[in-house]
Structures are given as structure tokens and as C-alpha cells.
Amino acid sequence: MAATSLVLDGSTGAPLQEQLAEALRAAILAERLAPGTRLLSTRALSEQLDVSRNTVLNAYSRLLSEGYLVGQTGSGTYVARELPERLLSVRRATARVPERRVDAPALSKRGAAVASMPPLENPAAGMAPGHMAFRMGLPSLDGFPSELWGRLLHTRWQRSWRDLMSHVPAAGHPPLRRAVADYLATARGVRCVPEQVLIVNGTQQALSLAAQVLLDPGDAVWVEDPGYVPAHGALTAAGATRIPVPVDAEGLDVEAGRRLRPDARLAVVTPAHQFPLGVVMSERRRKALLDWAARSDAWVLEDDYDSEFRYEGRPLPALQGLAPDARVLYTGTFSKVLSPALRLGYLVVPEALVDAFCAARRYIDRHSPILDQAVLADFITQGHFSRHVRRMRVLYAARQQVLVEAARRELRGLLDVEPLHTGMHLVGWLPEGRDDREASERAAKAGLVANPLSAFRLHGQGRGALLLGYACVPEKELVEGVSRLARALR
Template structure:
């Protein structure tokens, strides 16, 4: 009699198709795409959605599933393989490791993870306490998309109109051609061809007086203001800031130990005369003269000249945040404050977050020649340099004319979306919210009836799946009628209509 030998049936791994479905990216994240893929795969492993031994999809298949370039997924897989989360089998594919690194580490040490201490209980330095206390604008987790999509998130560009094909082609070409040169490259001041492209653009489109040697590439507008505070301010120095104004700029100043002095904003922009009365010894003024955030007014020529005269006579500095000047729908874009005088004591800042995507983490400063070395040194100490590959791609994107074409397309698209928001508000929000057109920008102000609290209105809107910012959140000393900031740039027209309907329900 032949004896049957029982064999253990091998464990069946999840299919690569199912594994791809377990990798979910967060469209609201500002992290680079390769990092998002890395975190998504790693999170799926620890959540149990990808079990030990599971086969992952190929890099090409996962890239197609997520609508990303294959190089992005290759970078994420390489990091996961290096850290031991994945293992590769020649000729077979990539699999989740049977033993995860954290489990091995905890088993060896016999320890469980300890919760991080709260800032209040930690032994922080005075500077550390300032930083911890000033970080409140960044503590909020990105909210998931509501029922009305991106309605009405402020400061978010049209992700659905991102030039993905042109960007992907440039990324692939650049990587194939020069990855060996780009990987070890780190230039604290920024990739030279990108600085040339930025200078050419600013001279032509914004009337900025600069050469490529004055351009410093930074990781967005937030790093720009942080570097300016580090280079130009001592602890306790007074800084004029707009009220209402950009909260994160005030936070960066507080973290640097400076003393923000809220200055009222009227129809002509920051009130320079009032600023002098509030603090005659200010060292820096932080302004958004072309399109004041959040009120949308333009600083008058008289105020601009008065601000430059103040900086010259007091040996102070002006930080000009030109955050969304590309999007002006009536007439030509206004010339920058920096370009009004050849000896202007102005630090000019711009960003690609509003034009392309915040996940690029690329912006720029234009600084006077005498300050270039100091700003480059501060940048080098902060993070050595901004990512070389993204800078190289953006340089070619600008040099080949894609950037200018994209800006022109976005002006048309945003003007159309603004008109759709105004029309929907007229139909649905009469007596609840007063929303009128604006000549520039990516958001509108919706004014509430007198006496209505905008904070409560914003909370009601959030409960209905609509995200907006209460104007009172951006005020320090100033007061006045309540309003909601309604961002429209990222919202397709059908979602605008749905968002307005939900906003009507919330405000009623």
C-alpha cells in the first residue's frame, strides 16, 4: 500500500492587484510623492492590509494604478527594501518581509514604544518653547476631502489641471540623462539653471530688479520668512505685520523670538503711518502688497513709496510676499514693490506652491547683493539644499515655456471658477453670505450679516462637508464684520455648486 505523505499547504499571499488597492495616497499631503508612496506602503504593512509574505505589484503596475511616474515608485521601493520592510526575489518579484524591523527591534530590547512627551512637560530651551508655541497653524491634520471635494479650501491650486504629462516627460528625460550628476548634487543657493529661469521670469513678468546671483531657492514661502527672520532679526526686535494677515508668517517670527506688531489694513493696504505710531523702532515689515492676504486689496503707490522711505531712513527691511501675483484677471499683473527703486531694502519672496503644487516644496527669495552670502549660509544650515531633481525638472519646465503656458491656462480656469462661485452664491446664499467678484487671487471673501460670528459659521460649514476659514482667525487686534474665506481654485464647477448648496444648509 502506498502511503500518502501529508504536505503542508503553503500560505496563500494576497494578490498584487489587492496589494495595489491597499496603497492609498493622501491628496492633501504636502510631502513629496515618493515619500507618500513609502509611507502608504509602510502604513499598509503595519495596519495589516499588506500581510507578511504578500507579493507587491511591480513598480510599473503600481505607478499606473496611482497615476505616478515609475521613478517615483522605484524610489519608494528602494527605501523600503533598504530598511527591511520588503524583500526581493530575483525573477519573482517584491514581497513584504516576514519579520518587520520594528518588531525585531522591540523583541531584542524588550521595550514597548513610549509616548512622546508633551511640549509643556519637556525640558525645552527658551527658543524651543517659542517654536513649540508658535507652531499652532501647522498642528492641524489635513482634513479628508468632504462631500463637496475641495470646496472651499484656501490656498490650494487646481490639482486636476496640473501639467502631469509635460512634467512626467521632463522627469523621465532628466532622470535618464543625468541622474548620476543629480544624485550627489547639493547647491545651497539653488540649482544654477533654475535660478536663471526664475530671474528671467521675474524681470519680465513682475518687474523685479535682479540677477540670478541674487536668487536663493528655498523650500517654500514658510522657509523664506524663517530665513529672513534668522538673518535680519535679533530676539525682541519689532516687526510690522498685516492685521488681518497670514498667520504662519507671524508664527515664524514668534519662533525666531521677534515681536510681531499687528498693523491695520485698509483699502490702500498696510497703514504705514499707523505702523510708525505703533512701533517706531521696527526692524522689518512683512507685507503682501500686490494682493493682500486675506482682504485682497492692493497697496497704493503712496503707501508703497512711504514703506520704502521708512526702510531707507530707519535701516529697516521690507519682506515682500508675492504669493499669488500670477492670477490677476483685470489688466496686467502689478509690478513688484521691490522693483520701484534700485536701492530698495526689500527681500522679495515667491513660491511655486500656488502655481503648481505645494508638494514640490520649492520657492525663492531675491535678496540684495550684500545679503546673499548670509542667506545662503542660513539655507545651508537649515537643510543644506532643496531637492536637486525637482529643481532640475522645474528649470527645464520654465526654460521650455511650459510654466508660462500653464500660468495662462490657470488664469482662464480660475477666472471661470470664480465666476461660477459668484453665480452660485447669488442663487443660493442671498441674505446668508455676500460674495462678490475680485480682480485677482484664488479665494473670495463671503461677508456674513452684521452680528453673525464667522467662527461658528465655519464650524457649521465643516460639519456639512465644506472647508473654509473664518476671517476672525486671521485677526489679532482688528475687528469688524465676520466673513468666510472661500477658495475656488481647486474646485471644479460641479463641486462649486454642491459646496454652495451645503454651505447654504450650514448657514441656515
């Protein structure tokens, strides 16, 4: 190998050892240095190139570690006979395999049932990211504490990156479990110790775990109607039978559930802020639901998806905390408070079920990303989470008021929008007989996202409505959105 074939340029700013390593790699790949070629010694090459010996040593070391070179003790350094590119890429098949037409996939019965479920309508699909009005379930992106999160991320990585490169318990990062348990005890009246808290990848995984551990194929499950449709996929995948139970001004109608299927094994409810109607389950209904679960040897899964955002008065405590022996599993998410991209939530289970749930989680995906868990634990324990919730509560209350006032000015006779004391969206009721799916399509053509209420109903007909999210929408865009919606509905 002639040194003249290696060109190094000290004026480029790139380290000489990197330039040398890249030049040698290029020569090897172009076969100017054939497999098995013996390279010059580091001393000889450094003299020919007029660079330090350390420069050559570092370049050789890099290519040795990447597999382009091999060292032979007492003999020297050689070009590897098998290059990394050949070892990391598959050889293309030369024999032609006869093509066979597959008419239909061989799905299990449960797989076929899941595949046949209608997808949740998403009028936002394909829209430009700038169109935010009136998307639901998305927190304020401009309110996310990005700089603070970045600092916490950097600090946590610098302090404990070695610990974060290994596995954690299936139940989650212990400091985060303690932080969540403390927070829930104070903010929601949940009765638990850290050992009962499982960190999960959001509410959907919590529902899947509960269905897997608690249900057998054919078991009946009460679901709210209208209700959170994505939950039904987890139930269907478990082979459960969904029993739609009507919701009125007091929340889930427990007596109706008793009449429909008193032998149900599970009830999935959103008592703090029913999705999508926004009603709060009355104390009478809460007691009736807990009594049914206790008498029927059944379970209640309490989805507390956005209880942080209440704008008047004190919230009712969580169902889980109403009795020390309540047969309730409690789940919540950080998607609505921080970001859905974070994919972190929590599931609080009775002590007798902890081992079973941990085992089920272990065989699904082991645990949630550890670095995200560690940073979130710091975010909570250092007081940032509580401050962020307080700021967002003020912001969302103001945005709801802007939406209500604009709707009263411009949507009179087209959409009846009344304020709520909780949540991140409002229900806009259409005039009797108006098709909310057709209204939703009109809104989509105007660049707006307004889910029809009928998409969340399983049985029965009811007055049409549009669901209007406001948490992620700046005030100016809320006003403009209402004007566009008024024109679309006319």
C-alpha cells in the same frame, strides 16, 4: 549542499538567476546552509542544476554584494558568518530600565512660545479628499500637467542622473536660478541677477531664513492684521516681537505702523494681493513703506504668493523693483501655480546679503531636492510654465465667476460675496454681529471648508467673514457647495 534542495522553474517567467539567488538566500536564512559552509563551484552547481554557468555566477555575485556570501581567493565561496539581518538590526535590551515620569519637556523660551501658538484652523482636517469646496491655497489638481511633467522627469533623469546624485550649491540649481531671475524680470519687474536668487522649500522657509539672518531676539516686526498667520511661527521662533498693523482698502497702514513701532526691523507684507482680504496695496502706501525702510534701516519682506493670477489689467510691479536700492527681500512660491507637494519657492535678496543667506541655508538643510529643481528648470525654460499660467488664469477667472453668480442667487442676506481682480479665493462677508467661527463650524458639518476671517486676526474686532477658495474646485462642485453652504448658514 545538495542541488536537489534548490528548485528552479523556467515556466514562471522569473529569471533563473533571480530564482537561484532567492533559493540560496532562503536556505541561508533557514540555516540549511550554515554560516561558514563552502558552496559548490559555479561550474559544478551549473552542471547539477542544468543551467548556464553565467546564471550561477550572477546569483553568487548578487549574494556576495548583499553580504550573504564571502569569497576567499583560491579557496571558494562561503556562507557569511555574520548575516546582513544581524548587522542591520539592533539587539533588544534585556536589562529593565526603571521608568521615570517626565512631567514637562524642557523647552527653551522660544520653543515654548512656538509650541503655545494657536494652530491655524483647518476645517478640512479629517475630511474625505473628494470634498474640495472651498479649500484655499490649493491649485487645480485636474489642471496639473502630469503627463508632461512625467516626460520631463524621465528625460532629465536619463540625461543627467549622475550629476543629480550629488550636492548642489546652497542657493540652488544654477539653471533654475537663471530661469527664475528671467521670469521675475519679465513678469513682475523684479531687479535681480541669478546670483541673488535662492531656491527654497517654499515661502515658509524663506520667512524662516529672513528671520534668522535679519532679526535679533526682541526685535519688532510689522505684520498685517488680518494676515498670513503661519508666517508668525518663524518670527516667534526667532524671538521677534510681532506688531499687528491694520490693513484697509489700500493695504498695510504704514502710518499706523509708524505710530505703533517706528523702530521695527522688518515688515512682512503681501502687497500684490493682500492675504486674506485680497486688496492691492496702493502706490502711495508702497512709496511710504519703502521710505520708512530706507529711513529706519529696516527691511521689507515682500510675499508675492499668487501674483500670477490677475484677471483684469496689468499688475502693479513688485515693490522690489520700484527702486534700485530698495531694502526689500522678495519671495514667491510654485505651490500656488503647480502643486504644494513640490515644496519649491524662491527668495531674492540684495547682493550684500547673498553670502549670509547662503550660509544660513547651508546649515538648515543644505539645499532643496535637486531632481525637482532640474525638472522645474526645464519646465520653465521650455515655455511650459508660461503656458500653464495662462491656462490656469483663464480657468480660475471662470471658476470665480461661477462662484460669484451662485452666491448672488443663493446666499443673498446670508453672505456677501463680491468678485476680485486677483487671487484664488474670495471673501464672503457675514451680516453684522454674526460669528464667523460658528458659521465655519456649520459649513464643516455640511462637508465644506470655509475658514473664518477671525482666525487670521491678531487684535481688534471686525465684521465676520468666510474665506472661499475656488481655484481647486470644479464648477459643478462650486455650485453644489454654494447650495450646501446656504442651507448650513440658514
